[in-house]
Amino acid sequence: MRYQSTRGTAPELDFRDVTLAGLAKDGGLYVPVEWPSLSDAEIAGLAGLSYVETAVRVMAPFTAGSLDEAELRELCTQAYGRFSHDAVTPLVQLDHRHFLLELFHGPTLAFKDVALQLLGLFFERFLKGTDQHLTIVGATSGDTGSAAIDAVAGREGIDIFMLHPNKRVSDVQRRQMTTVLAPNVHNIAIEGSFDDAQAMVKAMFNDAGFASRFQVTAVNSINWARLMAQVVYYFYAAVRLGAPARQVAFSVPTGNFGDVFAGYVAAKMGLPVAKLVVATNVNDILHRALSSGDYSTGTVTPTAAPSMDIQVSSNFERLLFDLANRDGAALAEQMRGFESSKAMRLTNAQQQGAAALFASDRVEPDEMSQAMAWAASRADEILDPHTAIGLAAARRAPIAADIPIVTLATAHPAKFGDAVERATGLRPTLPGRIGDLFDREERYDILPATFDAVTAYIAERAKPR
Ligand SMILES: Cc1ncc(COP(=O)(O)O)c(C=O)c1O
Numbered sequence: 453m454r455y456q457s458t459r460g461t462a463p464e465l466d467f468r469d470v471t472l473a474g475l476a477k478d479g480g481l482y483v484p485v486e487w488p489s490l491s492d493a494e495i496a497g498l499a500g501l502s503y504v505e506t507a508v509r510v511m512a513p514f515t516a517g518s519l520d521e522a523e524l525r526e527l528c529t530q531a532y533g534r535f536s537h538d539a540v541t542p543l544v545q546l547d548h549r550h551f552l553l554e555l556f557h558g559p560t561l562a563f564k565d566v567a568l569q570l571l572g573l574f575f576e577r578f579l580k581g582t583d584q585h586l587t588i589v590g591a592t593s594g595d596t597g598s599a600a601i602d603a604v605a606g607r608e609g610i611d612i613f614m615l616h617p618n619k620r621v622s623d624v625q626r627r628q629m630t631t632v633l634a635p636n637v638h639n640i641a642i643e644g645s646f647d648d649a650q651a652m653v654k655a656m657f658n659d660a661g662f663a664s665r666f667q668v669t670a671v672n673s674i675n676w677a678r679l680m681a682q683v684v685y686y687f688y689a690a691v692r693l694g695a696p697a698r699q700v701a702f703s704v705p706t707g708n709f710g711d712v713f714a715g716y717v718a719a720k721m722g723l724p725v726a727k728l729v730v731a732t733n734v735n736d737i738l739h740r741a742l743s744s745g746d747y748s749t750g751t752v753t754p755t756a757a758p759s760m761d762i763q764v765s766s767n768f769e770r771l772l773f774d775l776a777n778r779d780g781a782a783l784a785e786q787m788r789g790f791e792s793s794k795a796m797r798l799t800n801a802q803q804q805g806a807a808a809l810f811a812s813d814r815v816e817p818d819e820m821s822q823a824m825a826w827a828a829s830r831a832d833e834i835l836d837p838h839t840a841i842g843l844a845a846a847r848r849a850p851i852a853a854d855i856p857i858v859t860l861a862t863a864h865p866a867k868f869g870d871a872v873e874r875a876t877g878l879r880p881t882l883p884g885r886i887g888d889l890f891d892r893e894e895r896y897d898i899l900p901a902t903f904d905a906v907t908a909y910i911a912e913r914a915k916p917r
């Protein structure tokens with residue numbers, strides 16, 4: 453499988469090089485040159501398979517040429533062996549048509565583990581026998597950070613620098629990152645928003661001096677391997693609900709548009725996805741873009757669902773590219789316009805193409821609390837704020853009544869104990885794996901949100917190529 457950049461001028465790469473590169477050299481994001489497809493018979497053949505086996509069948513076309521199936525299976529077995537539920541991502545039924553897909557049974561209790569546990573192993577596998585040293589730079593609004601750190605802490609040949617917005621992640625999220633004291637882990641709290649952090653990370657890839665000095669790579673969903681691993685659970689869930697004979701819809705709490713873009717990829721591969729509901733909080737740029745074509749940023753409002761407090765949704769670029777006939781030059785111009793004015797209009801083709809598969813919704817704080825109360829009354833489920841936003845949107849989505857709707861449960865409620873308690877009066881307890889989190893020592897530095905301050909900090913600590 454070859455990969456091309458959304459901005460058209462970076463060289464095509466194979467899976468190994470795309471994984472190690474993270475972002476394309478022309479500032480674009482990598483996507484496969486064509487979507488592989490699974491026939492109805494192949495999708496039907498996933499019924500009853502374990503998560504690992506499903507993962508191998510869904511991902512093998514994407515990793516072809518860089519990993520053989522046996523290697524892929526070995527890495528998946530290792531990655532998903534660290535999950536605390538046998539099903540890895542179990543489905544829970546709430547009523548006759550609403551289901552939760554629990555994606556938080558990994559080591560750091562959010563859906564990020566599904567991809568990052570594997571990505572850590574890909575890095576290790578692709579570095580083996582080389583003298584390369586990777587410098588991972590990442591931005592997190594709370595969950596990617598701990599999942600990436602857990603995946604690479606203590607690994608040879610890798611340093612990780614993780615930027616989070618100071619005081620804008622929950623205490624549990626912060627401590628899950630800052631209490632990992634391995635020498636290759638560097639946590640930076642920046643005096644700014646997640647968007648500021650993400651913009652700095654992208655700028656590091658595009659800074660010729662910095663990128664030539666260090667072998668920089670990404671663990672955010674701008675790295676194709678992240679998205680690829682997230683495609684698997686759409687197949688896993690839909691097949692359990694009757695696909696390919698039956699259509700299934702998904703509601704996805706959305707920020708950086710990575711998780712829901714993985715659903716788009718599943719649909720492109722042949723999964724009968726009836727609708728993908730993009731659920732946002734009050735930071736609703738994606739809802740505005742999908743409902744009216746207006747992709748313009750405002751100030752980020754801190755909310756009870758901090759991981760979705762995002763205005764610039766990186767992976768939206770991948771969708772716009774695919775919906776614009778994969779015209780890299782046109783997309784590059786559209787993105788340059790957005791980068792300078794912080795606003796753009798979708799073309800008619802992009803708007804109509806998106807409307808065929810996506811619906812969107814903005815969920816207010818009281819609606820989020822009501823969804824939490826409803827789930828608690830139906831199935832004794834305590835939802836985290838992000839999942840509650842997804843469920844609120846699912847329950848009023850305009851989707852035919854006979855189609856099951858799966859809400860992606862993206863995080864364990866204990867990561868957001870204060871917000872959950874405020875909304876429901878219930879205090880979720882920290883699972884055993886992090887039961888002593890508040891007794892652990894923390895280590896991180898606070899920096900201004902400037903490119904110079906952050907790159908100087910990294911340059912002092914990272915290992916040059
Ligand atoms: C718990 C949780 N839910 C939802 C999201 C949004 O996912 P995405 O950024 O892939 O749209 C995030 C952050 O990415 C998250 O951490």
Ligand SMILES: N[C@@H](CCOP(=O)(O)O)C(=O)O
Pocket residue numbers: 591592593594595596597671672673674707708710759760
């Ligand atoms: N919500 C994310 C933000 C980064 O998203 P990513 O999926 O692109 O890594 C977080 O929790 O850090």
